[in-house]
Amino acid sequence: MTRLTRRSFATFLGASALTLAAPATLRAQTGPRLLVIGGGFGGASAARFARMAYPEVAVTLVEPWPTFITCPYGNLILGGKQTLPRITHSYDGLRARGVNVVQDRAIEIDADAKSVRLAGGAVLGYDKLILSPGIALQWGAIEGYDEAAAEVFPHAWMGGDGSQITNLRRQLEALPEGGVVGLAIPANPFRCPPGPYERISMIAHYLKQANPRAKILALDAKEGFSKQGLFQDGWAELYGDMIEWVPGNLDGRIVRVDTENRLFISEFGEEHRVDVGNVIPPQSAATIAIDAGLADETGWVPIDPRTFAARAASDIHVIGDATIAPPMPKSGYVANSTSKVAVAAALSELTGRAAPEDPVFFNTCYSHVGADYGISVVGVYRVTEDGIVETPDSGGISPRGPLSDLAEQRRLEAVYADGWYASITRDMFS
Amino acid sequence: MMKKLGLAIVVGSALSGPMPLMAHEPVTPLIAQACAGCHGQSGEGLGAVPRIAGKDRAVFIATWEAFRAGEKPATIMNRIAPGYTESEVAALADYFSALRAEP
Known part of the structure; x- marks a missing residue:
């Protein structure tokens, strides 16, 4: 300094x-x-x-970057429900408002x-x-996972020029019949806590149609995750036994990758061979x-x-x-x-x-689990002497229960998720 | 229009004590910014998300309280409504009811 x-x-x-x-x-x-x-x-x-x-x-x-590619809705590209141009946003609206945009x-x-x-x-x-x-991204935090390795096992966790998410989509399309898609998921904290699980859902949504005997092996450094019950209900309802999620306490934490042999290696040395690998590395x-x-x-x-x-x-x-x-x-x-x-x-x-003086912060995270199947978590936050706290008796996750009872709730949340995306990107760029 | 807006802001920040004379009024009071993420910066609504601009003040409050009490079918507003105090809801109602009802 x-x-x-x-x-x-x-x-x-x-x-x-x-x-x-x-x-x-x-x-x-x-x-x-x-x-x-x-x-x-x-x-x-x-x-x-x-x-x-x-x-x-x-x-x-x-x-x-000359344009902004959102991470939200990127997973929908994997699911075949979105395209890159539709989640790419121009800064021209901000320029028109008089913002001096310097690339x-x-x-x-x-x-x-x-x-x-x-x-x-x-x-x-x-x-x-x-x-x-x-x-x-913490290159090297997972041994062998550097920028070169990310071309083989894309992270697709930053918008950038869109090449990462496109790479992952292309690899899914080329997955051998009945092949294995591996995901390595980090410990907290990291960007977009429900993101990896929406990604699993959207990959399953695609494979169910294109490659129904394929498997998804999700190797997680954690023992639990955001909206876990809702996601797992949806996976069971929509995708049968296609998805296997391995938590950290069952040796889910991946500590090394071998791109040449397409291996994810766990903390206790188990080698998982994957046909397509998505590594979401630890972050700062x-x-x-x-x-x-x-x-x-x-x-x-x-x-x-x-x-x-x-x-x-x-x-x-x-x-x-x-x-x-x-x-x-x-x-x-x-x-x-x-x-x-x-x-x-x-x-x-x-x-x-x-x-x-007394700010109120707000969050809703929608996730798409399948076609016409959305879930969410809501939070209203305030600042107290203990720091930021969630407002008591408010917020929380979508109701759980059999799909037969909740089909309309799930359908509407998917529709409202689209409305959220349209509104918030307008609140950023128009 | 701007006068009404200003009123909404004064109501919204009445909790925060005396305010200096303002040269320009903020477009949307901070408390209402949370709504903008889905309902739009001016409450215009988008896609399936309903328009709330121009909603009658009393109807706005009654609807909110029905969400709070779980008496009105909802997907997420029933989780959002209990997070705000009555005076905050009044400030939101002041602001959105003062906006134009039509696009």
Whole structure:
């Protein structure tokens, strides 16, 4: 942070000169500067909300990819229910709202100078920073699982350019008749807790039609998972014995992969041969947050739950999957919900508006288990002296019971899930 | 329209004490942002998710309380409704009833 490269020294000089030469008048003309890093569920929602609610604020969004491919609904590509173009979103709507969208990768934050350096060389100053950087995959945490191995055993856990999810779909289409699809699923915490199980469901949905004798072997580092009863009810109802889920206490944790021989190797040395492998590796906050010193020893970023300001830097509000905010899940809806409180908190001082005092955060995670079969978990969260807590006697999961009794509930939840997707992506990008 | 909006916001944040004079009103009060994820930023609804903009204030509250009591068939609103206090529901009703009923 104190190391002065030639470039940052020049920026430092430039910034100081500007500050000295241009006091309140210039500031009033240009308005406060909000910089948003990351154009996903947290960052895009933040940028759009800031433009709508605080029109006097200049908003810049830095995002390396030209378009955003959502992780939610990515599993539906595997199930043959969605296509990549339909879950790809343009930043043009944000540009039309006056957001300065910069396609580049932010690589270094200088919290003292309040500036961010981009891979292309530019340095952007800010008054407040919203950092919504997402996750980093822990290459090597599973022995043998690096970027090259991810071409053989795709993770498909980050949108990126869409090649990961496309790779996995292509491999499923090429699965030998009666072949084995293996999934390696990490311990908590990780992005999208119900995601791996929706993925299992959507793969089964596809295989039931295309390759009905195929098997899905889900090897999990955990003993339990999100909406477990609902998922397992659905698997039994829709897919018979196609799916085998192996929990951590039954040697489900995968510690090594061998791409050449297509093996998943468990903690106690059992070798599982898979025809198609999907490895969802352990994760941390994205590198930029760790490099900036915002993360703690867990690899995730502690925040003040009322403002989402980083504990380590009060002018940087961190939102989305990179944060430590239990019991809220690392979900797109939580990133969207918290982004607005973070923006309001960040801009209150600069704009003279009231800061949010008692924020209420909201989450719904829908999952598709099959055709016309949706389930959900809902949470309404508040901040108390014990941190973030779920509001008592509210939220929770869809009702359980025989499909014959609940077919309409399951059908409607699948339909409402589609409505959620359409609405939340509009709340990010339109 | 903006005046009504402003009123909703003042009601919504009455809990948080005196407010400074505001140059611009937020588009949607923070408490109502939770609704935006499914019902849209202006309560316009999308796909199968119903429009709630322009809903009569009393009907909005009565519907909410029916969800809370489990008296109205629901998929998820019966889980959401008990998570909000009566004054928060009143703020939501103020805001959404003040929006235009038609697209």
